[in-house]
C-alpha cells in the first residue's frame with residue numbers, strides 16, 4: 088500500500104482501481120474543460136501571508152454551515168452515480184462524513200436511495216434536488232427527503248440541461264455499465280471493484296427505479312433521465328419548491344451577482360457559488376474568481392458557500408478567508424471513495440483538515456472565525472477586468 092500524503096495520491100489509486108468509464112465521468116468537464124481546469128488553477132494564483140511568533144496553541148478547525156456544527160468548513164457535495172465509484176458508495180461516504188462531523192449531500196441521481204442512506208446513518212444529511220418535468224415525482228422526492236429527516240434541501244439551479252462531456256459519450260456511460268468488450272477488458276484489471284459490485288444489489292438509480300411509473304430497468308431509466316430535467320425551471324418555480332419544503336434551503340450553482348441577489352431575495356439559507364465542477368457552461372468563470380463580487384453583493388444577506396477545484400486544505404482556507412462560510416468537495420472525496428471506500432473518504436477529510444489546520448497556523452490564526460482576507464495575497468486583477476460594452480445599439 089503506497090504512503091498517502093495528499094489528495095493526488097488518492098486520485099492515482101482511484102484511477103487504478105475504478106473502471107475507466109467512472110473515472111472519466113468524474114474527471115472531466117464539459118467541452119474544452121476550460122472552466123474545469125480554471126477551478127483548480129485559480130486557487131493557485133492566490134498566495135498566503137506567513138506570520139510568525141503568534142501563539143498557535145489550542146487551534147480548532149470547527150465552524151458552522153447553515154447553523155449546523157461542522158468539524159471543518161467542508162461538506163460533501165452531491166455527486167451522481169457515487170455508488171458506481173464504489174459499491175454502496177453513498178452509504179460509505181455518508182458514514183465517513185457523519186463520523187468526521189461534516190455534512191453529506193445526497194444527489195437525486197444517487198445509486199443508494201434516500202431511504203437507504205437514512206437507514207444506514209444516524210445523523211440527518213442534506214438532499215440535493217434536481218427539478219424534473221414530472222412535477223409529481225419532484226414533489227414526492229421532497230416528501231421522501233422530509234420523511235428521511237434530511238436537514239436541508241439543496242436545489243441545484245445550473246443543470247436544467249446537460250453540458251456535453253465528450254468522454255461520457257465515447258465511453259457509453261451507463262449504470263450499471265454495459266458489458267462491451269472494452270469494458271470487460273478494463274474490468275479485468277479492476278477486480279476489486281467488480282467483486283464488491285457483485286456483492287451489492289445497489290446498482291441502479293435508487294431514487295428513481297420503482298418510484299416512477301414505467302421505469303423498471305436501466306435502459307428506460309437512462310432515456311427517462313435524459314429527458315426529464317426541467318428546462319423551464321425559473322425563480323417562480325424555485326420559490327414554490329422552497330415553500331413546499333419549508334425547511335432550510337441551499338441554492339446551488341450561482342455564479343453571477345444578479346442571480347445571487349435573486350437567491351438572497353427569495354430567502355435562501357445559503358447559496359453555493361459553483362459552476363458544477365466545470366461540467367456545465369464551459370468558459371464560465373472559476374468559482375473562486377466569481378466569489379468576491381458575489382460576497383460584496385450579498386455577503387451580508389445570505390450565507391455564501393463555494394465549491395469547485397478544492398483539492399487541498401489550503402484551497403479551503405483561501406475560500407474561507409475570502410469570506411465563504413463553507414465549502415464543498417466533489418471529486419476530492421470521490422477519489423478517496425474509489426481508492427479505499429469509506430476509509431478513503433475519511434482519509435481525504437483527514438488530509439484536508441490537517442492541511443487546513445497547519446496552514447491556518449502558519450498564517451497566524453487559531454480559529455476559523457479569525458481567518459479573514461488579511462491572510463490572502465490576491466493578484467490585483469484576480470477577478471478579471473472584463474469589458475463593459477454598454478447597451479447594444481440596434482438598427483431601427
Ligand SMILES: Cc1cc2nc3c(=O)[nH]c(=O)nc-3n(C[C@H](O)[C@H](O)[C@H](O)COP(=O)(O)O)c2cc1C
Pocket residue numbers: 112113114126164165166167194195196215243339361362363364365366394395396397415416417418419
Ligand atoms: C462526477 C460528478 C457528479 C456530479 N453530480 C452532481 C449531482 O448529481 N448534483 C449536483 O448538484 N452536482 C453534481 N456535481 C457537482 C458537484 O456537486 C460539485 O459542484 C463539484 O463536484 C465541485 O467541484 P469539485 O469536484 O472540483 O470539488 C457532480 C460533480 C461530479 C464531479
